[in-house]
Amino acid sequence: MSFQRTQKVAGRMFAGAYRSIRTKLLSWFLIVTLIPLFSLGALSYYQSARIINSQFGKYGDNAVAQLEQQTSSTLSRMKQTAETIYSYLLDPSRMGIGNQAPTTYRDILEKNDFESLLKSLRTQLTAGIYIITTSGYYYGENNLDVAKLDRIPLWRSKPKAYAGTYWLGFYPQDHFIKSSDSGNRSVIGLAVPIHHPDKSQDGSIILIEEYAEELLQMFRQFEQDTHAHLQISSPDGTVIYETDAAYSPKDSDVTWSRTLAVNQWTLEARIPAKAFYRSSGIIRANTMTVAILSCLLAFGIAYLFSSRFTSRIRTLKDSMQKVSFGKLDTRTPIDGRDELGSLDMSFNRMVTGIQELIGEVERSERLKKEAELRAFHYQINPHLLFNTLNSIQWKARLEGAEDIRLMLYHLTMVLEGNLDISQELVTLRRELRMIEHFLKVQEIRYGEVFRYRLECDDSLLPYLIPRMTLQPLFENIFFHAFTDGEGEIDMSIRMDGDDLVLMLRDNGAGMKEEQLARLFSPEVKRKGRGGLGVRNADQKFKLHFGPLYGLTVYSVKGEGTTITIRWPKKEESDDVGNRENQGADCR
């Protein structure tokens, strides 16, 4: 159950690792940190562990060699002392050294000489030199109690018949007549039996004892220094010395072993593998600790860094999300001048652009709606208007008022163009025809006082132009530029690359600078309708073709006005063409 859960959590984390840039960043950071860290740590561990192990091995070997040397020197000194005594006793002239207590002057003299030899053999380390005869009488210092010799463990267990040297090992010297108050000192003992069948001292035993505290101290020091288990055993397997009897040797133990040349004792130091590798274990533990700490540190730093890094990305992402939800006034804060900062900046710029564009679109949509509404308003009852106009026309014919009838006819034509809002873009041909109807109306009104000249190649007539853009301009000319309809109007349409350029010039009143400036500004309230046509026309072009296109007005007060319109060449599509029968004629 819990396993499944952990699996799920791990899975989520794993999946998350692929999703979150932060996790990726973190893992890369860690990998980059940990690989050198661990390889360095492992390298230093293996190298120092190797050196330490080999040094410790050498140290142990040397220490054991030193123990061997010290023990050897003690043992050989003792053996030498025994040999000196032995050879003294072998001297045929020493007849007085018997196996009984000497009582005669001569024997005592011999005994005294012998004992002064024993005394001269003593060194600082000598604990005792005795020759114990078969009778129980002994030579040497008077302090020995022969009966207590059995307190020496190996003395008790010494075989009945033995030859050469017999080492008694380490034991407390506890065989004095007077029990020592200040504790019994540790000694090492050697027993040498005398084989001399012809002499009375045959069977006597030379007992040499040396203080062993220094040796034992060395052993203990060694044990303490190396945590080794030290064991000295004689060739027959008797344990002479042992650190701890409870110690059970293992095959994995590191051992140093020496054999004493003097008596074939084996000196063996054993260190459990665990203890031997303890130092390197400490190094390993330290290396691990440092590695783990560095790991945590790296993780922490990576976490901090990546959180700083990704939080910026996240802020940006959040901002984008907000924008995507339509909050266009969202701006992301700019931290720093790095790539992310410039990303932030670009984002902000982009959102500003989008916001402006959308505002533009919104406004144009609104304008369109307004225009449509207005048109709808005009359309309220065109039939009524046209019927009425037709009635008036009919009446005028009946009355013989040809002028009025003509005027009405042309007005009807103009109004038809005006009121047909089914298309926003119409052909040049249609727009020009409507202008002609408009001019006819003006001609009837003012008489033939103005001149209109059109310069337009027929091939340009099928191209599209926004509806009702030229008529207001002409209206402006008659209402503002001309007085009583007098003046000249020149209009030329030509092709300029992919664009069409229309130039409308009059020689009317012209405009002053400020008037000119006011023409395109939407804010200024105008008196009357004057000038509205220019701005509307310009907006229409811009609306349909983009801000690069539209009107430019050049005017000099008293000299007339020139309006230039530029818009892209665009032919009507088929479906548009089908609905416009006159357009079809042109083709």
Next chain:
Amino acid sequence: MVIVSVMALTASMLAGCGGGGTGTAQEPDNGSQAGVTTLRFATWDTGDALKIEQDIAKKFEESHPGTKVQVEAYADGFDQKLAAGFGAANPPDVMYMWDFPTYHQSLEPLDDYASKDKDLNIDDFYQGLFNYGKIGDKLYGIPAGFTTRVVYYNKKLFDEAGIAYPNDGWTWTDFQDIAKRLTDPSKKQYGFGVRAENDTYDLQGLVWSNGGSFISEDGTTIEGYMNSKETAEAIQMLGDMLKNGTAVLAGGKGQQSGEDIFKAGKIAMWESGIWPLESFREAGIDVGTVEMPAFPGKPVKGVLAESALSIAKDSKHKDLAWEFIKFYVSDEAIKMRVADLPVRASVVNELKKDQDPLYKPYYTMLERSDNTPAFLLNPKWNEVNRQLSAAVESVMFGSDAQEALNQAVKDSERYLK
């Protein structure tokens, strides 16, 4: 090898501990260094007596700033180590000394110091003590302590047996009688204890008391002295007491020392110097002392065991050594040394030691100690003594004293020629 390495270790430890100090680490070879003078003082004492000597050394250091007294306790190895020190021209500055005939050539004559230095107050000493420190006419040792030999007795055992305590003026007959009455083999209790290996020096009082001696007064002849009837008789007497069971051998192979047996209440009487007195009292023995018994009709003679202080001829600090000796025999130091008898009459009077019944016999015996011991009479005495010791020992094991001594004299003659 071992000693060298230990020394090196000690030196490095000192260097380690004393780092940044005033650098007063001493080398035993070179006494003076960086303002601190080390005076080496060798003694044969151990235990309590050694402790007292160390205290005196400390007192001396206090009154002599810049001085360190290094007390070297040679114990049993005294002769060996001293001889080695002289041999290597590296002896202690001041040392305990008794065997002047052997060592006087390595010692500094002290007459000039003693006569010039009024502080010593040489007249206050028991004058007889100076005889032991003189070789020829030169004084080589200032008496530091001495003892005479007395008989200790266990009052409890005397009381139990209903025997009156012995008094000055008693005889060896009285002694043997008492010993016999205080012997009870069933309890392993004996009247007297005899050393298996006697120091012949200690036996001189006994021999002199019987009108004998080991050597002629001019120190040239032993024949007729060492094996004289009187000498043999005196030694035979000890052998006889062992034979008849009124005395027990002590201190031999497998035997307890006489002092231990006495402390155990198994011998009623014991003959010795002042050394064991303190330990007897500590062991809870109600002990009494009495002067040595006399041979009927003969004056009691005593033998004096003296310890003196000497200065090595090779010493580099002889003046300081003299100061130390002077301090060692001052009233203050003498009073500290309870294991010795005071060498100054003034101290004895002040402490009323000669009035104390326990101490009085030592002073009585001091008055009786006017014979010159053999070792002062002949420089070859040590060689002769080897035979004499064997002879005396054989008597303890049942040999006839006269025969043994005759043999010893015969074997020793060649050393005196």
